[in-house]
Every structure is written in C-alpha cells, then in structure tokens.
C-alpha cells in the first residue's frame with residue numbers, strides 16, 4: 001500500500017517551522033467557481049464528497065462542483081463517533097451497509113489516503129436472557145446474508161472484552177452479546193479529507209463558503225442553483241446537506257419526512273489502553289451508550305438524540321448525564337475520569353430511521369438524506385450508488401428501497417420497530 005503523506009521526523013517539523021506555510025502541501029487546491037457544471041453537489045460532508053468522487057472516477061464526469069456553505073469536514077462528518085458496522089436486521093439495510101463496510105475495508109488504498117479503518121469489533125450487549133434471542137435473530141439474519149455475526153455467552157464476552165470482567169463489580173447482570181468483528185471505527189476527518197483530495201485530483205471543484213439559497217427552474221426541470229456567489233447553471237443537482245435537509249425541502253417547495261435533531265458525543269481525558277472494541281449498551285433505565293477508545297486514549301461516548309427538533313449545536317445536560325451514567329454502569333472503571341470535551345451535530349431524522357436516496361420534485365434534482373444515526377458508516381456505499389443514480393438516471397438495486405414513496409405506500413424500513421434492541425450507532 002502506498003500513502004503519499006510525508007513522514008514527519010523531529011527534523012522535518014523543525015524545518016517546516018522555519019520554511020513557513022509553503023512547506024505544507026494543501027490536500028486539495030482552491031478552485032474558482034465556474035458559471036456552469038454538469039453536476040452541482042450541495043454539501044461537502046461525507047456524502048457529497050463521496051458522490052462527487054464517484055461521479056468523476058466511475059462515470060468520467062469532470063464538470064462537477066461541490067458547494068458548501070462552510071468548510072469541508074465541519075458538519076456531521078467530523079462530529080460523529082466514527083463507528084462503522086453492517087449488523088442491521090432488515091435486508092434492505094444490511095446489504096446496503098455491508099456494501100459500505102466492504103468499501104471501508106479498502107478505502108485507504110482506493111483513496112491513497114489513510115482513513116485508519118480499525119476493525120476492532122462492535123459488541124451489542126444483552127442484559128437479560130430475554131434480550132439474547134433478539135440479538136440471535138439479528139445475528140441469524142446477518143449470517144444467512146453472508147455477513148459476519150457471532151453470538152457470545154458471558155464467558156466468551158469477557159474473553160473478548162477483558163475490561164468487562166470481573167463480574168462482581170458490575171451493577172447489572174450481562175447475559176451475552178452479539179459481535180460483528182469487522183465492525184469498528186474509521187477516522188472521520190480523514191474520510192472527508194481523503195474524498196476531498198481524491199475528488200479534487202480528478203478535477204472536481206470544491207468551493208467552500210458558498211451557500212445554496214435557491215433553485216432556478218424552467219419547463220419542469222431545474223436549471224441552476226442560486227448561491228451566495230451568484231447563480232450557477234447545473235445539468236443535475238444533488239442535495240447532500242444532512243441536518244439542513246428540511247430547509248432544502250422548503251427551498252424546493254416539498255415537505256420532507258425529516259426532522260433535525262441534536263446528537264451529542266463526548267470524550268474523556270486520555271488514559272492507557274483499556275478498550276480495544278466498540279461497546280453498545282442500553283441500560284435497564286433505557287439510557288444508552290456506545291463506547292470506544294480513541295487512538296489518543298480518550299474514551300469516546302455517545303447516546304440517544306436530545307429528542308426535540310433544533311438546528312443549534314448546543315446539547316442538553318440531561319443527555320450528557322444519561323450517556324455518562326450508562327457508560328459507567330457498563331464500565332465502572334470510567335467513573336473517575338474527567339470529561340475533556342463534548343459536542344453536538346444536527347442529524348436528519350426520517351420517521352422510520354432509514355435514509356432517503358431519491359429524486360425530489362424535478363427529474364434532475366436528487367436527494368441524499370435522512371441518515372439518522374447511520375450516516376457516517378454509509379458514506380462509501382451511498383457515494384457510489386448515488387453517483388450511479390445521477391449519472392445513469394436509474395437507481396441501483398442497492399438503494400431502490402430508500403425512495404420517498406415508501407412514506408406514501410407504507411413500505412417503511414422501520415429497523416428500530418423490530419425489537420427492543422434498536423441498533424443505533
């Protein structure tokens with residue numbers, strides 16, 4: 001595997017200090033906004049950048065722009081808890097997320113950029129003997145689809161996660177777990193930077209600080225986007241604006257089945273290696289936590305949404321307390337640690353918890369949205385599939401179930417509705 005990033009020795013860092021800004025090579029170079037493109041992608045998060053990259057790489061489209069009102073990586077793509085997995089129960093979901101996980105496995109090589117995929121395993125914990133069959137059902141569905149899943153009894157779980165032993169210190173009993181070994185974490189900003197760099201190298205214009213404020217139409221088609229830098233003609237438009245999708249609906253005059261909710265995450269001070277996997281836990285009081293340890297040593301934790309629609313990025317204390325409570329129930333060792341930082345992002349929640357990849361209102365306007373808790377792990381699959389959809393005009397089979405019409409026909413993909421163990425991050 002060849003990575004183009006330099007190795008920085010103490011000497012090279014010293015040289016950089018005196019050589020000034022010219023020493024650091026930008027990952028992608030600034031471009032000037034053109035007046036017309038074949039495809040304009042709105043939103044330089046993971047989904048927008050991956051879509052643009054695949055449009056250029058797989059479909060040979062060179063006149064592609066990605067416009068963002070802020071900076072690359074400042075949205076949710078750089079705010080998540082970095083968990084990737086494909087262990088969903090519903091076939092539409094597990095095949096789609098498995099496609100993404102397979103692409104993550106080779107993404108560093110494909111982008112020639114180290115995204116630090118760490119297949120450390122994702123462990124869903126069962127608290128009672130009643131929970132185990134629910135996890136077993138999910139595991140069986142996955143195995144029948146050729147996706148790895150293992151049901152662990154308590155002894156096997158404690159072997160896999162030594163931090164969970166000894167049993168007597170735990171406040172609540174644990175009955176077992178479902179493990180997906182190939183699940184794990186991927187460095188989130190590296191994913192944004194890697195796609196941005198690779199897309200720019202293929203000629204995609206990435207324009208930051210350029211907000212799309214409207215869509216021009218003529219004869220039933222979209223013709224251009226209005227931006228804070230003026231109008232830009234577009235053959236096709238892709239909206240990949242995550243938490244801002246409700247506003248896009250308003251812009252297009254189409255109410256979308258999406259609400260924007262806050263999701264928080266937090267990280268402790270760094271400690272020595274304690275946890276080399278991802279634990280997902282829903283406590284008896286329904287407080288939820290997913291816990292992993294970052295490469296820097298901090299314990300990263302996340303939980304439920306804050307539970308009310310908002311575009312602010314200021315989380316509420318009660319959710320922070322909930323997540324910490326659940327994490328300490330699971331791993332009492334964390335009790336004495338200091339929280340270093342906590343932050344929030346705006347999540348585009350659909351009413352069934354599954355994403356939307358479809359045309360919206362006009363034949364040449366495409367929507368990539370509704371990622372809920374799963375929008376990071378899905379990036380490589382949605383990027384490739386949306387690019388194919390946009391380039392060919394036909395939705396690939398992999399994403400056909402994620403259309404808007406399911407809210408009219410009632411064919412919802414309600415993954416959390418299938419059992420008391422909603423799988424989230």
Ligand SMILES: Cc1cc2nc3c(=O)[nH]c(=O)nc-3n(C[C@H](O)[C@H](O)[C@H](O)COP(=O)(O)OP(=O)(O)OC[C@H]3O[C@@H](n4cnc5c(N)ncnc54)[C@H](O)[C@@H]3O)c2cc1C
Nearest residue numbers: 043045046047069075076077080081083212345375376377
């Ligand atoms: C705390 C937290 C933890 C999470 N943990 C996980 C996890 O562990 N695993 C997982 O799979 N998912 C996780 N998620 C969800 C995941 O991060 C998001 O679903 C995903 O990043 C959304 O897609 P994106 O990367 O394209 O979005 P974003 O990075 O938000 O990109 C959207 C971009 O659109 C731009 N934009 C919006 N409106 C306009 C406009 N009008 N004009 C121009 N630009 C515009 C924004 O500036 C933004 O940069 C988490 C989310 C949060 C907040």
